Amino acid sequence: MPQSTKFIIDFDSTFTQVEALDILGEISLANDPQRDQKLKAIVDITDKGMDGSLTFRESLELRLEILNASKDQISDLIEALKKKVSKSFERNKEFLQENSNDIYIISNGFKDFIIPIVADYGIQKDNVFANEFIYDQLDRIVDFNRENPLSKNNGKAETIKQINLEGDIYVIGDGYTDYEIKASGLANKFYAFTENVSRPRVTSQADHIAPSLDEILYVNNLNKKFSYPKSRxxxxxxxxxxxxxxxxxxxxxxxxxxxxxxxxxxxxxxxxxxxxxxxxxxxxxxxxxxxxxxxxxxxxxxxxxxxxxxxxxxxxxxxxxxxxxxxxNTRSVVEMAIAEIIFLMRSFADKSVAMHQGKWDKSATGSFEIRGKKLGIIGYGNIGAQLSVLAENMGMNVFYYDVIEKLALGNATKLNSLEELLNTCDIISLHVDGRKDNKNIIGKKEIAAMKKGAILVNLSRGHVVEIPALKDAILSGHLAGCAVDVFPEEPKNNSEPFVSELIGLPNTILTPHIGGSxxxxxxxxxxxxxxxxxxxxxxxxxxxxxxxPNIQLPFLKDAHRLIHLHQNEPGVLAKINQILANYEINIVGQYLKTNERIGYVITDIDKAYSPDAIDELKSIKGTIRFRMLY
Missing domain, CATH: 3.40.50.720 (NAD(P)-binding Rossmann-like Domain)
Structure with missing residues (x-):
């Protein structure tokens, strides 16, 4: 950072995420019967002071009167504020430490708690300008130093005049008092800091709205820790x-x-x-x-x-x-599948609806235990495999079919064809992915191949079951029931109507795509x-x-990371390394992974390098994307 540039940083809601006196109020009023009303009053007064609708001195006097705080509570306040430093200031701690001579805290807050907080970030005590509490003999806060210009209106501008800073001055803050520094002609730029709070009256006056400290460092070419501000x-x-x-x-x-x-x-x-x-x-x-x-x-x-x-x-x-x-969401889907299998085997859904209509139908007809029944799982991925384990633990005989060779868990039996599975099992549960090839894998022909009285559960994808064929099978009695959680066409939101041929069918459970919900x-x-x-x-x-291509990388330390994604063609890695060699750039570490279509090269290099080298790396034939991290 050029020596001539000085940063003036506000404390409350800028360096920290909160207004310190609001937090002090939570501490000092903890046992006050009117705590909530008083805390709200403090926040309201703070906001009026920050947006300029109440003079600062009036705001300060009113808040201290309500707080009724003491010196020993300041220690508790400091501990609380250390956990509330703004995230982007935490991220850029190294920058603050390295440039501490040129960073000033000018705040309408109080030195008593500000100095211990900013000291952890290398900011010097002599560079902190703030108010000072006055305590009585019992260490109660009874007033503030009224001679301090920061206790008065336009105090920040007056303070900068007194300390006589030279060179460019950039102000970072969230309040109207921060803007007043620029309005007084004492600063080159005012950055409205909005990471924690955004006040329209303040942002409308700003030279630049800064959602984070990263943004300010980036626009001034000072960002040495992060290659791109996250707020962008x-x-x-x-x-x-x-x-x-x-x-x-x-x-x-x-x-x-x-x-x-x-x-x-x-x-x-x-x-x-x-x-x-x-x-x-x-x-x-x-x-x-x-x-x-x-x-x-x-x-x-x-x-x-x-x-x-x-x-x-x-x-x-x-x-x-x-x-x-x-x-x-594997466990959630599996539990739903188990529940629906039990419900369908006992016709619980229909019996519950009948009861709500005042009908008492106590009968065992068509009701079965699941123990000893044959469960057929189509698709033996994460969900299918876990369903296999739980179902077996409940006494079911498990069979599965998958187009990819999968290791059977427990006593599950792999069958060699979909037809064999459909012919064999009492219950079919679908757990395939949504690729186009799986459209209507359970159609009229497949449903006909299922055992009479079987049930079908689909918690996978809507297009894998032919809905008209399923409807016919339920109405004809070929299938004893079905549970469907996914549909070929689904409403985009909860306000759109749901339409399906399956509505109103017997022993049919319809749910709104909530398997993982x-x-x-x-x-x-x-x-x-x-x-x-x-x-x-x-x-x-x-x-x-x-x-x-999957690469698990070590943490980046004391280096810049070059990420090169390219078409999987011979010689790209050699070209990357030749360019680095031409510019005498030392490689700290390098990682390469490819698949059939693309290659992914990660190169960690020493920090010193020529921008021309980066331009050449981006120009390598077949480059898809180039990123640089540091």
Missing amino acids: IKVLLLENVHQIGVDLFKEEGYEVEVISSAMSEEELCEKIKNISILGIRSKTNVTKKVLDNANRLLSIGAFCIGTNQIDLDTCQEKGIAVFNAPFS TLEAQENIARFVPGKIMEYINTGNTYNSVNF
Whole structure:
């Protein structure tokens, strides 16, 4: 950072996520019977002071009067504030420490708690300008130093005049008092800091709205720790992604937009143009047309198991990494399958409806235990295999069929054809993926091959069962019942009507695609998928990606990481290394993984390098995407 540049940083809601006096109020008023009313009053007064609708001195006097705090409570406040330092300041601690001579805290808060907090970030005591509490003989806070200019209106501007800073001055803050420094002609730029709070009256006056400290360092070419400010990475989350997932992206510093429903192709084509990360569930189709409009898309997260709603080939061609949650809702789906098998074998659904209509039908006719029955599982992946184990533990004889060779768990028996499975089993449960080849794998012919009185459970994909054929089999009595959770056409949101030929059929359980919709499953998915995407964005790690070569990378330390995604052609690695050798760039570590279509090369290099070398690496024939991390 040039020596002539000075940063003036506010403390409350800028350096920390909170207003310190609000937190002091929670401590000092803990046992006050009017605690909630008083805390709300403090927050209201703070906001009025920050947006300029109340003079600062009035705001300060009113708050201290309500607080009724003491010196010993300041220690508790300091401990609380240390846990509330703004995320982007934590991320850039090294920058603050390295440039501490040119960083000043000028705050309307109080030195008593500010100095201990900022000292951990290397900021010098002499560079902290703030108010000072006055205590009585019992160490109660009774007043503030009224001679201190920061206790008065326009105090920050007056303070800067007194300390006589030279050179360019950049102010970072969230309040109107921070803008006043620029308005007084004492600063070159005012950055409205909105990571924690955004005040329209303040942002409207800013030279630049800064969602994080990363953004400020980036626009001033000072960002040595992060290659790109996270606040510029836009995330779009559709279809009611669990709040945990939303929060994880926000905590990382990304700009997050949430839409509760799915989007049509046309809607998504327009919406995706400036999006870097897209999160969807099963109803949103990410087509080639959508991807052709995705100019900045780095990654897609499928907050579910399946990824057939995503054009994976086009994502690969465009260098877009796709991640899903292959295990996170497995248990939920399996438990639902077991429950539905039991319900169908006992006709519970129909008996429950009859009871609600006042009909008493106590009979064992058509009711069976599941113990000893033959369960046929089509698709022996994560869900099919776990269903196999649970069903066997409940006394069922398990058979399965899969087009891929899979190891049988427990005493399950692999059958060599779909027809053999259908002829053999009393219950058929579908757990295949959504590839196009699986359309109507259970059609009229296959249903006819099932045993008379068998039941069918489909918790996989809507298009794998021919619905008219299933309806005919239920009405004719060939099948004793069915449970369907997925449908060829599904409503995009809860306000659209559900239409199906299966409505009203006997011993038929219809559920609105909720196999994985348990709180446990949604929380697991919401933690897993963002974690994988953020690992990829931050480190280049592609482990668990469904369309990229999988590489699990070490942490990046004291190096820059070059990520080169290219068509899988001979000689690309040699070209990369030749360019690095030509520019005398030392390789610290290198990792290569390919699949049949693309190659993924990670090269960690010493920090010193020529920008021309980067340009040449980007120009290698067959390059799909190049990223640089540091």
